[in-house]
Amino acid sequence: MEFASAASEKHEIVIIGGGICGLATALAPHRKGLKSIVLERSETLRAYGGGIGLLPNAWRALDQLGVGSRLRSMAVLLQGDIGVGMLPITQHLIHWFVALPTHLLSGDKFPHDPKYIKQMTLELIKDFPSNIQEIIELSDLDSLSATHLRYRAPWDLVLGTMRKGTVTVAGDAMHVMGPFVGQGGASGLEDAVVLGRCLSMAMSGIEGNSKKEKIAKIEAGLDQYVKERRMRVLGLSTLTYLIGIIVGSTSPLVKMVAGFALAILFRDRAAHIHFDCGRL
Known part of the structure; x- marks a missing residue:
């Protein structure tokens, strides 16, 4: 894994952003024998920042x-x-x-x-x-600093396009969500494992293929990654979205509707921690 500034160089795998998900996404293909380069605004690795809570699925x-x-x-x-x-x-x-x-x-x-x-x-x-x-x-x-919580509405994950050509998104770029269930960073780690697995399978044995065939196989691998992750992050985003409404809304009626939806859709509020993203 390399750290470099943007330049007119050619690399098989380019990762934009050296945060938690970016570094994990670089590590995943590295463990499968694939080289990548990470482009990051900061000139050095940062040893400071906020803490992050890790639930069982993140440890997997x-x-x-x-x-x-x-x-x-x-x-x-x-x-x-x-x-x-x-x-x-x-x-x-x-x-x-x-x-x-x-x-x-x-x-x-x-x-x-x-x-x-x-x-x-x-x-x-x-x-x-x-x-x-x-x-x-x-x-x-x-x-000290104060900031608004950012999130991506669940319907954006249903309707949004997560791949364009051989470019895809992961981590907050795909599914930024509120911190109410502690799964923002964890889901980014899951993204890295699934993306690494799908890319390594797609790129296995493609050395002798034409450029067009290589691109087609990589795009198929990215489509598989998106398919595997879409419903998982949709569930997490919906859960945090409903909790955010209950926490942030001042309308008793809105809180009640969100509470009913939460009770119907997520009877087991702890089910999300039992998820296993599978082997790399």
Whole structure:
């Protein structure tokens, strides 16, 4: 796997973005003997950022990528109250977040000044344990930020085109979703395993084929990847979409309708963690 800036070079597999899904997607074909190049805006690998929760299905994907055992030795149990989470990164560094209903951050209310972000957060968690308030109080201002949660509506996943020629999407580019079930990063890892498997099968033994035949086989492999992932990410996106409506809406009627839909479509709310993306 290489890291390079964009240039007029030819590579069989080019991956745009060196985040969680991008690096996993590079690792998957690498383990199948396929070379790839990763194009990333940052000049170096970043050793900072937010924490990520990993559910059992994510660990299955990481095991297929060959890094599960090492990461298990570094993992920390995430604990936190509803709307507030904290994850120790090092002895002197903690990643924390506070999730707020949309109406509290709409329009002119959306905070940009770090001082106001800290002030607003402390006011909102004034009834939480003192140790949580102390951690936020001691946070450096330049480390604070507020952002809207982004998501892709479920119907976009049904109707959207996820492949064009020999180009496809994975991770947030395919299925950005709310954090309500902790599957955003995990589903990106699943994407990497499935894409690596489909590409390696499509590219196996194509050296003697013509360029047109090679392209046709790669496109067929990408179509298989999209087929395998579409219904999985549609289910996750629908689940997080409905929960997001319940959390963010101020209308009791809208909350009730979303709640009924959630109860009908997802009777087992934990079923998504039992998913297995299969072998690489």
